[in-house]
Amino acid sequence: MKLTVLGSGSTGNAVLIVAGDTRVLVDAGLSAKEIARRLALVGEDVQKLDAVVVTHEHGDHVGGLRVLLRTVDCPVYISAQTHDAYVGERFNLNNDERQKRTKALSDRVEPIESSKDFRIGEIDFHPFTVPHDAVDNFGFTATHQGVKIATLMDFGHITTLVSERLRGCAAVVIESNHSRDMLKACDVYPWELKQRILSRLGHLSNEDVAEWIQNGFDGVAKFIVLAHLSQRANNPYLAKISAEVALQERFPLFHKDTEISLSFPKEPTPWIEV
DSSP states (O other): OEEEEEEOSTTOOEEEEEETTEEEEEOOOSOHHHHHHHHHHTTOOGGGOOEEEOOOOOHHHHTTHHHHHHHOOOOEEEEHHHHHHHHSSTTOOOHHHHHHHHHHHTTTEEEEOTTSOEEETTEEEEEEEOOSSSSSOEEEEEEETTEEEEEEOSOSSOOHHHHHHTTTOSEEEEEOOBOHHHHHHOSSSOHHHHHHHHSTTSOOBHHHHHHHHHHTOOSOOSEEEEEOOOSSSOOHHHHHHHHHHHHHHTGGGSOOOOEEEEOOSSSOOOOEEO
């Protein structure tokens, strides 16, 4: 099994997971054109996607979905609550856009639940609810031939459930959205937005990730990819150093062979193979 983060950040998020002959796109927050371009950069053909999994309805995770569905012939795995939010009035969509979204998903939906396992081709998905201000947001682990990976973005704090599900993973893609100090000092964001991001239903900070590495990480994963980094309230290398220092502090407890890497908004990561 292998994965690449095609792009991650406030401008759009998408992850590709491949196992055997199965190719699954997780979220479509980039434009359809950009998704196809970045797939080509990592040697993949957008036409060969077997499914799109939608974790929640926010624009940076579904912004390219409607147009993408014009050019790919695969089902969309989405929960009923997220589907209703995507095609509904939650974001003040005009009637024309709502109709286009409804039409795009017509006869394409494979309904899923945020706490019920499902299978796509050769990959078993094990979703779990994460705390965020979306209607039904979930992270998940994915398994293939006994190997487990995890992807989770857009959540405000690490719950006991999240910590438990991340145990035993060979690779983890996890949000490291902001530095708390940089966010508080950011003069571009209004205070209301800062409060939302900092809340327990907002976004995970560098400090939260460091604490998880120190106190919750089991040391199994060879790869931890930091995702959804804010371009205004974070610095990629600060996020990476914060995680690496936390990992080093845990070193006496387990062998330090875990690699911390970054995802970026404008380019895909190298393949991570497990």
